[in-house]
Amino acid sequence: MHIVLAGGGVDSTVVIAQCVKAGIKPVLLFCDYGQRSAYQERLAVSRLARHYGLRHEVVRSYFPSHDDHIMFDPDAAYVNHTIAPEVANSMGSRAWIIPYRNLFLLSVAAMVAGVKGTEEVWVGFDAANAGSTADCRQDVVDYFQQAVTLAADGTPPFTIRSPLTNVAKSTIYRRGVRLDVPFELTWSCYNNFSKRCGVCTACAARKYLSAKVGLDDPIQYLSEVELESRLTKEAYADYVRCR
Numbered sequence: 001m002h003i004v005l006a007g008g009g010v011d012s013t014v015v016i017a018q019c020v021k022a023g024i025k026p027v028l029l030f031c032d033y034g035q036r037s038a039y040q041e042r043l044a045v046s047r048l049a050r051h052y053g054l055r056h057e058v059v060r061s062y063f064p065s066h067d068d069h070i071m072f073d074p075d076a077a078y079v080n081h082t083i084a085p086e087v088a089n090s091m092g093s094r095a096w097i098i099p100y101r102n103l104f105l106l107s108v109a110a111m112v113a114g115v116k117g118t119e120e121v122w123v124g125f126d127a128a129n130a131g132s133t134a135d136c137r138q139d140v141v142d143y144f145q146q147a148v149t150l151a152a153d154g155t156p157p158f159t160i161r162s163p164l165t166n167v168a169k170s171t172i173y174r175r176g177v178r179l180d181v182p183f184e185l186t187w188s189c190y191n192n193f194s195k196r197c198g199v200c201t202a203c204a205a206r207k208y209l210s211a212k213v214g215l216d217d218p219i220q221y222l223s224e225v226e227l228e229s230r231l232t233k234e235a236y237a238d239y240v241r242c243r
């Protein structure tokens with residue numbers, strides 16, 4: 001059995017597509033850790049599972065301090081137009097970074113893998129994220145692999161596969177196009193509206209990368225009128241100031 005840690009975004013979806021192409025039928029594991037966009041991400045994972053004919057499972061955890069971080073605050077709206085979109089995912093504002101998030105997700109996947117007797121856990125950590133969130137880096141993944149192997153205590157071992165660790169974002173998008181990834185089913189936005197906001201770091205990066213690789217991204221973004229009504233007053237003012 002194989003698991004893909006799936007977040008509904010392009011990176012993990014490219015990993016799913018790679019697995020499927022290699023003849024692997026992984027279980028998609030989604031973790032709802034209270035992130036603001038959890039509902040849309042989970043929906044995206046369930047649609048991707050249906051698209052590829054795979055099973056998906058959801059792990060839920062509860063973070064009690066929602067006010068401590070913008071990515072957990074359901075009432076916040078995250079806007080980031082203050083940086084160039086080409087560096088949005090690697091050098092921009094660190095407001096969206098949740099410390100040790102990827103280590104936490106790896107731990108969740110390890111526990112599920114241990115219970116199910118999984119052979120491999122696949123993750124979609126990539127080079128751009130590794131530049132801003134150290135727990136995406138290959139050396140950290142390698143140390144984590146050592147830690148779970150040490151801690152196995154009789155539990156069958158599993159291997160962590162991180163095929164995008166040293167792959168640039170634009171290459172991941174091109175790979176997605178080649179693998180016929182259903183981009184329209186993925187969710188990249190950090191906000192939790194019915195449509196992608198188009199103005200957060202993730203949306204800015206996605207627009208930039210789609211244009212760069214010539215992807216006719218079929219994503220529908222919020223209109224100006226919808227943005228004004230959905231964003232908080234402060235976030236909308238920030239958006240207007242920076243556009």
Ligand SMILES: [Zn+2]
Pocket residue numbers: 188189190191196197198199200201202203204
């Ligand atoms: Zn967005």
